């Protein structure tokens with residue numbers, strides 16, 4: 001059984017619950033108020049994956065502290081509004097490297113989506129091998145609706161998950177799916193009535209993975225995910241520069257400004 005070496009208490013935005021009997025790590029995202037992804041959060045998540053790898057984790061479950069509310073609200077609007085060019089570059093690079101790393105972990109991965117997961121909020125679930133949703137949440141890549149072209153690797157993750165035809169329709173219409181609809185098109189694999197049941201289902205999925213030889217399983221995973229991994233590795237410098245210039249463009253900055261205002265008005269701020 002794996003021996004835990006890393007100090008998981010050093011992490012600020014996640015709680016790591018390590019089960020020493022089965023080697024499964026349950027990682028609860030807890031960056032208030034909505035687990036939006038900032039550079040600091042992404043840096044932490046990347047470092048966490050390395051620690052889990054070193055500790056020979058047998059399986060990873062992601063879930064959110066903000067149960068029945070939000071899994072993740074996606075990229076942090078506020079941090080990405082008028083960033084310095086250096087920060088924009090760093091952010092895009094961190095997003096790319098974390099998503100790549102999560103897509104090809106040696107251990108199996110599950111997302112328990114216990115709340116809304118719009119836009120960048122569904123990156124973690126899409127990189128995972130299996131997705132279990134709760135009722136009454138929305139999930140989808142709706143970026144096109146606010147003028148953001150998806151990076152190729154992100155479209156490719158969606159295609160891998162729900163097939164090209166469904167992905168084309170979903171991405172081009174910027175649809176946010178209800179949990180029932182997400183189940184119908186395969187964006188989630190199961191629906192659970194509560195987080196507890198979802199965590200049991202996640203553990204059952206991870207236990208099934210154990211009957212397969214770990215290194216063979218990884219070879220097969222990398223083979224089956226080759227189209228996604230190729231998108232991640234294709235012309236990285238150019239792809240990152242494209243995303244940075246999209247982020248810095250007037251259109252996207254105006255859209256972020258509008259979104260921040262909408263969220264403020266919603267709260268009566």
Ligand SMILES: CC/C=C\C/C=C\C/C=C\C/C=C/C(=O)SCCNC(=O)CCNC(=O)[C@H](O)C(C)(C)COP(=O)(O)OP(=O)(O)OC[C@H]1O[C@@H](n2cnc3c(N)ncnc32)[C@H](O)[C@@H]1OP(=O)(O)O
Pocket residue numbers: 033034036069070072073074075076077078080116118119120121143148149150151154243244246247252263264266267269
């Ligand atoms: C921008 C990138 C451009 C180019 C880059 C190229 C490639 C990048 C790759 C991927 C693209 C991905 C893009 C994104 O992810 S953009 C973010 C999209 N997210 C959303 O549209 C979600 C917006 N939020 C909501 O819909 C709701 O907040 C939510 C359903 C999540 C929760 O609703 P609830 O009613 O529970 O809470 P609220 O009152 O709305 O919000 C509470 C609190 O949280 C703040 N908030 C919400 N979302 C964000 C966010 N994304 N970033 C930062 N902060 C967020 C909100 O302002 C409230 O704050 P406060 O008033 O201070 O309490």
